[in-house]
Amino acid sequence: MLVITNISALYGVTPHHKLSGQDMAQNPVINNAYIVIEGGNIASFGEMSAIGKIPPDAPIIDAQGKVVLPSFCDSHTHIIYPTTRETEFIDRVKGLTYEEIAKRGGGILNSADVLANTSEDELYKSAYQRIIGVMKTGTGALEIKSGYGLSVDMEMKMLRVARRLQQDLPVTIRTTLLGAHAVGREYAGRQGDYVNMICEQMIPAVAAEGLADFVDVFCDKGFFTTQETEKILEAAAKYALPGKIHANELAVSGGVQVGVKNGALSVDHLEQMDQEAINALKNTTTMPTALPGASFFLGIPFSPVRKMINEGLPVAIASDYNPGSSPCGNMQFMMALGVIRAKLLPVEALTAATLNSAYAMGLGATHGSIAVGKRANLSILKSGATLDLIPYSYGENHIEKIILGGVVIN
Numbered sequence: 001m002l003v004i005t006n007i008s009a010l011y012g013v014t015p016h017h018k019l020s021g022q023d024m025a026q027n028p029v030i031n032n033a034y035i036v037i038e039g040g041n042i043a044s045f046g047e048m049s050a051i052g053k054i055p056p057d058a059p060i061i062d063a064q065g066k067v068v069l070p071s072f073c074d075s076h077t078h079i080i081y082p083t084t085r086e087t088e089f090i091d092r093v094k095g096l097t098y099e100e101i102a103k104r105g106g107g108i109l110n111s112a113d114v115l116a117n118t119s120e121d122e123l124y125k126s127a128y129q130r131i132i133g134v135m136k137t138g139t140g141a142l143e144i145k146s147g148y149g150l151s152v153d154m155e156m157k158m159l160r161v162a163r164r165l166q167q168d169l170p171v172t173i174r175t176t177l178l179g180a181h182a183v184g185r186e187y188a189g190r191q192g193d194y195v196n197m198i199c200e201q202m203i204p205a206v207a208a209e210g211l212a213d214f215v216d217v218f219c220d221k222g223f224f225t226t227q228e229t230e231k232i233l234e235a236a237a238k239y240a241l242p243g244k245i246h247a248n249e250l251a252v253s254g255g256v257q258v259g260v261k262n263g264a265l266s267v268d269h270l271e272q273m274d275q276e277a278i279n280a281l282k283n284t285t286t287m288p289t290a291l292p293g294a295s296f297f298l299g300i301p302f303s304p305v306r307k308m309i310n311e312g313l314p315v316a317i318a319s320d321y322n323p324g325s326s327p328c329g330n331m332q333f334m335m336a337l338g339v340i341r342a343k344l345l346p347v348e349a350l351t352a353a354t355l356n357s358a359y360a361m362g363l364g365a366t367h368g369s370i371a372v373g374k375r376a377n378l379s380i381l382k383s384g385a386t387l388d389l390i391p392y393s394y395g396e397n398h399i400e401k402i403i404l405g406g407v408v409i410n
């Protein structure tokens with residue numbers, strides 16, 4: 001048992017699995033609150049005046065008037081990668097685009113070349129350190145994609161590393177097979193064959209070992225078509241693996257519609273949205289997910305999330321932590337970008353970065369908000385920090401203490 005008392009504001013108090021439209025700003029708060037944690041989960045919470053009898057030996061954290069948030073859920077990361085790619089970054093500073101770098105064999109293929117010569121242990125160690133880093137900035141659950149392997153063996157190597165990380169760390173981890181991130185070098189010029197190989201060999205092999213929870217496709221201009229995406233999603237559905245699609249980053253690609261049609265759990269990026277793509281998401285179970293870190297780092301438009309929320313959609317925010325387009329997994333900064341650049345209110349950005357992002361990786365029932373029975377993943381902010389200060393004083397870590405599964409981590 002662990003009891004937290006004297007919380008000045010306890011945010012994200014909702015039993016829902018996601019919040020849409022106007023409700024994203026209505027994510028409830030309790031002032032002057034307590035929480036009781038038992039068995040790693042939230043057992044009860046409420047106003048301090050209503051706190052029941054606490055056993056005399058129960059450990060207590062007196063929050064002393066500090067704010068408590070549900071931990072961030074980061075539903076889209078490529079946090080397992082062999083090395084950083086700052087040389088390409090400098091090329092972009094000099095004027096090349098992300099697509100130009102990819103076309104000349106850099107980008108994802110560059111990471112795949114290095115990964116082929118990196119051991120599972122090395123991959124594990126570097127990703128472990130990055131996860132410790134994002135835990136310190138408040139992330140309590142994250143999704144990890146493969147996608148730098150681009151062959152059956154190498155994709156499985158990445159996913160095995162992700163499963164090991166899941167066993168060894170207190171964060172909750174979900175894994176996604178992203179074989180269709182780029183065409184592997186052995187299949188250069190034979191994209192159709194590569195897609196067939198994903199459907200006929202890669203997905204069955206990954207499913208047989210239970211290495212992935214989801215399947216992703218980079219459905220965009222210069223990468224995979226909507227027809228190829230559909231084919232892969234259909235192959236994944238045979239193994240009950242839902243889709244999480246990279247869509248509409250570089251162009252209005254039809255990726256949103258193909259994701260929705262095939263019951264994808266989320267469609268991510270969405271920098272290029274037309275009204276048709278927005279309409280396609282209405283009244284569906286697919287979570288639109290913005291990745292503002294990629295917009296910021298690549299200097300491309302921000303997803304029109306304000307418009308999407310105004311039209312009644314739910315929106316999630318994730319980091320896209322990866323070496324090419326978003327080398328940062330700090331969800332406080334992602335929230336700040338959502339507020340500063342995409343005009344969300346801080347409370348909407350919080351909903352997007354916690355509950356809706358939990359939903360986007362199939363964790364809406366257990367993570368992302370303060371509710372009885374949900375996992376006790378919480379951040380206690382520093383003295384004087386408020387929700388509004390997270391986007392305002394961006395670039396600072398506002399978190400003092402992290403609790404994951406009811407265990408105090410720092």
Ligand code: NIG
Pocket residue numbers: 078107108111218246249294320322323324325326
């Ligand atoms: O989400 N868009 C595709 N994939 C990543 C980039 C990966 C990379 O450049 O290494 C993304 O932005």
Ligand code: FE
Pocket residue numbers: 076078246320322
């Ligand atoms: Fe991505």
